[in-house]
Amino acid sequence: MPRHMGAGTVLGGRYRLVERIGSGSMGAVHRAVDEFLDREVAVKLIASTARTEEQRRSDEAEAKLLARLSHHSLITLFDAGTDVSPSGTSIVWLAMELVHGPDLSRRLSQGRLHSRQVAFLGYDLAIGLDYMHRSSIVHRDIKPANILLFDYRDDESRLRAKLTDFGVAQLAGDPHPEKGQFTGTAGFMSPEQARGEAAGPQSDVYSLGLVLLQCLTGERAFPGPALESALSRLFRSPEIPDWLDPDWAQLLRAMTALDPWERPSAHDASEVLADMASAGRGRRRAEDPASAEEQDRLQALGDLDVIDRGEDPTLERLASLTARLLNVPVAAVSMVGRDKVWTIAGAGTERGSAPLESSLCPVTVRQDGPFIVDDVQNDPRTSDDELVRRSPGFGFYAGVPLRDAEGRAVGTLCVMDRRARSLTGEQEATLKDLAAVVMDVLMLRSAAEQARTVGRS
Numbered sequence: 001m002p003r004h005m006g007a008g009t010v011l012g013g014r015y016r017l018v019e020r021i022g023s024g025s026m027g028a029v030h031r032a033v034d035e036f037l038d039r040e041v042a043v044k045l046i047a048s049t050a051r052t053e054e055q056r057r058s059d060e061a062e063a064k065l066l067a068r069l070s071h072h073s074l075i076t077l078f079d080a081g082t083d084v085s086p087s088g089t090s091i092v093w094l095a096m097e098l099v100h101g102p103d104l105s106r107r108l109s110q111g112r113l114h115s116r117q118v119a120f121l122g123y124d125l126a127i128g129l130d131y132m133h134r135s136s137i138v139h140r141d142i143k144p145a146n147i148l149l150f151d152y153r154d155d156e157s158r159l160r161a162k163l164t165d166f167g168v169a170q171l172a173g174d175p176h177p178e179k180g181q182f183t184g185t186a187g188f189m190s191p192e193q194a195r196g197e198a199a200g201p202q203s204d205v206y207s208l209g210l211v212l213l214q215c216l217t218g219e220r221a222f223p224g225p226a227l228e229s230a231l232s233r234l235f236r237s238p239e240i241p242d243w244l245d246p247d248w249a250q251l252l253r254a255m256t257a258l259d260p261w262e263r264p265s266a267h268d269a270s271e272v273l274a275d276m277a278s279a280g281r282g283r284r285r286a287e288d289p290a291s292a293e294e295q296d297r298l299q300a301l302g303d304l305d306v307i308d309r310g311e312d313p314t315l316e317r318l319a320s321l322t323a324r325l326l327n328v329p330v331a332a333v334s335m336v337g338r339d340k341v342w343t344i345a346g347a348g349t350e351r352g353s354a355p356l357e358s359s360l361c362p363v364t365v366r367q368d369g370p371f372i373v374d375d376v377q378n379d380p381r382t383s384d385d386e387l388v389r390r391s392p393g394f395g396f397y398a399g400v401p402l403r404d405a406e407g408r409a410v411g412t413l414c415v416m417d418r419r420a421r422s423l424t425g426e427q428e429a430t431l432k433d434l435a436a437v438v439m440d441v442l443m444l445r446s447a448a449e450q451a452r453t454v455g456r457s
Contacts, residue, residue, distance in 0.1 A: 005045060005085050010035075011093045012081045015043050031098060034078070041078060042098040044165075048082070048090040066094065069135060072374045072420050073128030075099065075148065075164040096164075100425065104161065104211070105144035112218030115245060117159040119277035120380075121147075122212050124161045126270035127378065129208065133201040133266055140199045141165060142207035143188040144214070150422070160374065160422070186226035191258055194230040202260035205269060209255030213238055216248060221256075233258075247276055278380035297365070298338055300408040304446050307335055307342045314441050315345035319413075322434050323347040326398075326427055328415040333402075333438055334361045335411035344411075357386045364399035365409035370428055372398040375420035395419040398428070400435035404443065413438050 009017045014036040022029040027046040034041050066077055079095040104121075107113075113121070125147065132139060139146075142163075150160045190206035193199050210221050221238035222229045238256050240249045251272050257263050264272070301307075315333050323331035330348035334341050341359040343351050356362045360382065364371040376382040376397050388394055399414030413435040423431070 005083075005091065011043060011083055012079060012095070015041065015079070015093070015095050017043060032095070034095070040098045041095050044094045044096065046092040046094070048092050066137070069132070069137070071128055071131045072422050073124045073162055074131070075162050099148050099162075099164075101148055101150050103145050104147040104149060104215075107149055108144055108214060108218065113159070113215045115216060115248065116277065118212055118215040119273050121159050121161045121215065122208070123270055123273040123277055123380065125163055125208055125211075126266045126273055128163045129201075129204050129266035130270055133204070138199055138201055139163070139165070139204045139207075140193070141185055141188075142204055142211060143185045144211060145185075147211070150425070160372075186230040187220050187222055189230060189233075190260070191233050192260060194234055200260065201266065202263045205255050205263045205266055206257075206260070208266075208269070209252050209263075210238060213240070213252050213256070216244060217241060247272075251276075274378070274380040274383070278384070297408045297410065300404050300406070301335060301337060301410040304335075304404070304410055304442060305449065306344060306442055306445065307337070309344075309445075311351065312345060312441075312445070315438065316347075318434060318438055318441070319345045320347040322413065322415060322431070325430055325434075326415050326423070328396075328417045330416040332414055332416075333411065334359070334414065336361050336365045336409075359387060360385065360397050361399060361412045361414065364412045364414065365401050367401060370398060370400045370432060372423060372428065374422045377420070393418050396421045398423055398431060400432050402435055402439045402442070404439070410442075 005017065007017055007019060011017070011032075014034055015032045016035055017030040017032050019031050020028055021031050021042070027044055030043045030045065032041050032043040033039070066080060069077065076097045077094055078097070081093055083091045083093060085091050125142075129139065129142075146163060146165045148162045148164055150162065188207045188210045190199065190203040192203055213221050220229075222232050224232070237253070237258060240252055244252075251264075251269070254262070254264050255269060319331045319333055323329065324347075328348075330346070332343050332346040332349050334343045336356075336359075339356060340353045341356060341361045342353045343349060345351065360371070360373075360376075363381075373379045373382050374396060376385075376388050376394055377392070382388050382397070394416065396417040396419065397414065398416075399412040401409035402411045402413060403409050413431065415431065
């Protein structure tokens with residue numbers, strides 16, 4: 001554990017430590033300030049076994065490699081380097097995004113998750129692991145505390161997850177444990193880790209399987225003291241409850257097979273999880289015009305009477321402001337009708353109409369809150385959408401329903417990007433606030449037009 005590197009220490013010439021916010025067997029995490037960009041970051045300090053300058057340079061090269069990883073299912077690393085603490089300990093430091101959301105461990109303390117949420121969560125983590133494994137990085141410590149959740153809601157909407165602490169085991173020194181020691185966390189380590197063997201990609205798949213099993217059942221597969229928990233998996237596979245869906249049971253048995261070579265790759269697991277999420281997602285398009293709810297929504301759109309009006313400078317400025325604040329190339333205000341979507345204002349896009357199947361807005365108006373898809377090409381909610389299939393350069397979508405005073409969704413304020421990305425909690429709040437302003441403008445315009453009509457009569 002790094003010693004004597006507390007508040008006020010500057011790393012890399014720019015990251016000033018403020019306070020410790022977490023610690024574990026592999027190191028400590030500090031809230032810090034990037035003095036060059038004037039932003040808060042998290043800095044992880046890892047005690048290394050390096051003793052010579054050559055070993056430290058090797059550590060730094062490996063840390064820089066980690067910092068170049070970029071995937072929406074991994075916490076973003078901004079920078080990395082090495083230093084020596086006042087006590088003479090070699091330190092590897094990683095500067096990363098500071099996340100204020102809960103981790104999966106805290107969420108599971110409230111109870112198990114719905115299977116649809118687990119499928120989405122598992123998909124996010126599996127594609128992140130696949131990316132890491134293709135970069136020759138093995139996590140070695142997949143557990144709920146290393147999985148951060150974003151924008152979690154109490155309904156069954158999309159649960160998104162990001163993996164943290166990847167690569168930390170390598171940077172801490174020799175990945176092979178000494179006699180009587182283990183790498184990883186006892187409750188989630190693989191049998192090969194428990195035997196003191198080197199952990200490969202299949203080890204991460206096993207650990208992810210145990211995490212998903214706990215998400216579905218609410219219980220750890222191997223509880224008890226650390227040594228007992230670690231050794232028990234050498235003699236038995238985790239118990240898969242009879243009440244679990246057969247598809248889940250089959251996948252989890254494969255992921256937690258005692259023989260590493262009988263387990264699927266992270267990529268193969270992600271494809272199965274995508275199919276499971278897709279089968280249970282219940283996409284909600286405006287496809288049933290006969291429903292009372294849809295008729296009521298269309299009536300609200302007609303009462304608003306905004307589709308046939310000319311360009312509205314205020315809405316155009318709001319669309320441009322949305323794109324600028326969220327740093328995206330496209331932002332649009334759109335109305336969703338019976339068979340068309342009308343874009344009435346936009347930045348990076350033109351006003352006009354398109355069929356329902358050429359837009360994600362019909363999906364958005366059926367959501368209870370924001371509809372956010374970090375990677376539209378691979379997310380099972382959108383990957384088979386006609387618009388996505390026709391648009392290989394379409395990477396990210398986030399939309400908020402525009403609701404009138406009675407809660408009826410008449411349209412959306414949405415943003416899009418060519419690359420896969422995600423919104424921070426603050427950015428999502430900004431998008432929702434701007435959507436409320438857009439709806440206020442639409443309501444005021446409608447009320448003013450009605451007043452003029454009454455005046456003329």
